[in-house]
Amino acid sequence: MEEVVKILQNIQDDVSKNKQEMKEMELNIKEFINNKIDEKFLIFETKNKELETKIEQQQKTIDILDKQLRRKNVIFFGIEEKEKGYESLLSIVLDIINNQMKIPCQKWEIEHANRIGKNTGKIRPVVVTITTTSRKIEILKKKKSLKDANIYLKEDFPPNVLQKRKELQEDLKRERETGKRVILRYDKIVTLKTRESEIRTPTERNKNKRLMSISPEETFKETGTESSNERTKQITKRNKSQTITSFLRPSQLNLNEQAPPTVNAKDTQKN
Incomplete structure (x- = not known):
């Protein structure tokens, strides 16, 4: 009987050990799985951040390009849809700019003109692309001249x-x-x-x-005195005389001084 009890006791011990090992294995497996999940999650999170950064950069690039494309655009509101095609619409826009706004504008100065949106019966705005920024600024500055025509302008x-x-x-x-x-x-x-x-x-x-400049004569009348430098300058100017030598260079003057007197051939024969 004692042997049976011992055997049962051993069995119970083995079962308890197995249970403990199973628990440890379960914990290890869970920890391993969690670590792997965390690693995978970190990888996905890093890739997601990289993708977000790339999307932001691409969006900035798109915004810059969009801004550049719209930079020379002007939107006209209130132009009645009487045109029969592109050339007709272009002629209407040129007539408004030249005759109503009094801005000399040639056909080549307008790159493109088209209506925005679907035709639902309402007057659609017209987007006009100007070839030069200076002309666009001039048109926007004179937009108030179209008030009487019920047409107004906006930037794009x-x-x-x-x-x-x-x-x-x-x-x-x-x-x-x-x-x-x-x-x-x-x-x-x-x-x-x-x-x-x-x-x-x-x-x-x-x-x-800025104070008005006062002439030397007025200064002399007011003060009654005149500086010595001013008197010297005036005297020098009065006494200065111009002769032919004043127009010659120093080198020419030295040559004239050092040249020997010319001897006449008749004089030498007489001697």
């Missing part, structure tokens, strides 16, 4: 920039109400430099004006 901005400009309108209004000279430039609020003439008072501006 990407959708994200347009959204940003809308969000900045309230901030721009508040800044101007405080007296600041600010404008909306692309997608940022820019503070203009305050003019120095606006800060100074009229008295200070008059002080900084």
